[in-house]
């Protein structure tokens with residue numbers, strides 16, 4: 001049933017007949033013809049001309065991609081208007097919670113037949129990262145589809161695809177007349193891409209979040225270039241640190257002792273030597289993935305006023321990502337040693353210091369994981385379980401004690417989140433909807449757990 005095994009070379013073309021069948025099955029009508037007002041809306045991509053109409057789910061995906069919810073000024077109003085329409089089409093209630101001024105979380109709820117049971121959360125963020133338009137093949141917000149069916153746009157992988165896949169899976173399940181014991185909540189959150197402080201981090205502390213009575217959450221993952229899907233059961237902790245090095249100022253023509261730059265050099269050496277060790281560890285062990293080692297990258301250097309003035313202070317910043325297996329207290333002690341060894345008066349401060357290292361169990365004793373993995377097995381979908389190398393909103397969900405899995409049903413696709421020419425093939429996208437059509441019923445039908453009514 002699931003076409004997740006489809007390979008690009010053997011790509012099937014969705015024909016009008018397939019679409020007609022699909023529309024009958026889903027109960028969706030009236031959107032068979034390509035929308036001539038949309039740029040490049042013709043199936044088969046190209047720049048207009050004769051083509052095959054987009055599958056309605058693809059058409060919706062491309063419409064959502066065109067909303068400019070891009071930092072630094074995301075058009076969140078456009079996203080909320082779109083989601084309002086989705087809720088109306090699905091005939092489901094939508095609640096809006098303003099977690100911070102101008103930062104609204106939208107919640108669409110499909111009540112279960114036993115609402116006392118814990119719910120299933122399908123989370124996605126509405127914002128996307130900026131683009132370097134000059135490096136893109138197409139306008140990053142035009143959702144152009146090329147002749148291979150590859151849809152280009154910021155958010156195609158991260159994570160507007162997942163948002164629409166959730167919505168389309170729910171639409172189809174509702175059209176089939178299905179009901180499930182557990183309530184399903186779809187949350188659409190702002191600001192994930194800028195750290196989640198005015199989004200999920202605040203929302204998880206809000207009474208409206210507690211009221212959702214969540215038992216298990218799905219959130220974003222990463223594409224997999226091979227046949228498998230990658231699922232993430234934990235994340236590395238992001239630590240963003242700035243090390244401040246004071247030093248003796250003076251004339252740029254002299255050998256001044258104890259300069260800020262000499263201290264910065266020792267700091268950089270300590271951090272980057274450690275970086276080399278970890279890179280070597282990753283490259284020499286077949287069983288390690290990026291999520292299992294600590295990455296360190298020097299991302300900013302600040303200081304100085306003129307060529308011939310030795311500055312009294314210089315700052316250097318690093319982006320570190322620490323696996324959940326690392327003892328964080330010992331790791332910070334190591335940083336303190338590096339600072340102490342680099343000279344007098346060096347201080348540091350964190351711009352980001354996540355310390356929760358909770359992981360979601362991938363043992364069969366976890367009924368949520370069992371439902372998830374058994375369903376994938378039944379679909380012949382193979383899974384690779386990993387630690388997420390970067391940070392998502394799942395870290396806030398896990399930090400309040402809830403199990404969460406990061407999963408984007410994207411295989412046979414290079415990992416292009418935050419990259420130029422981010423794309424997703426329409427067939428892979430459509431397969432992902434079918435994956436959720438199986439996963440959502442399985443999760444929403446997990447039998448009552450000990451302690452549940």
Ligand SMILES: CSCC[C@H](NC(C)=O)C(=O)O
Pocket residue numbers: 192193194195196238352390391392418
């Ligand atoms: C630490 S908050 C920023 C979140 C961002 N997430 C991704 C997926 O790129 C990151 O890991 O840099």
Ligand SMILES: [Zn+2]
Pocket residue numbers: 125158159192220392
């Ligand atoms: Zn994302």
Ligand SMILES: [Zn+2]
Pocket residue numbers: 129158193417418
């Ligand atoms: Zn992202």
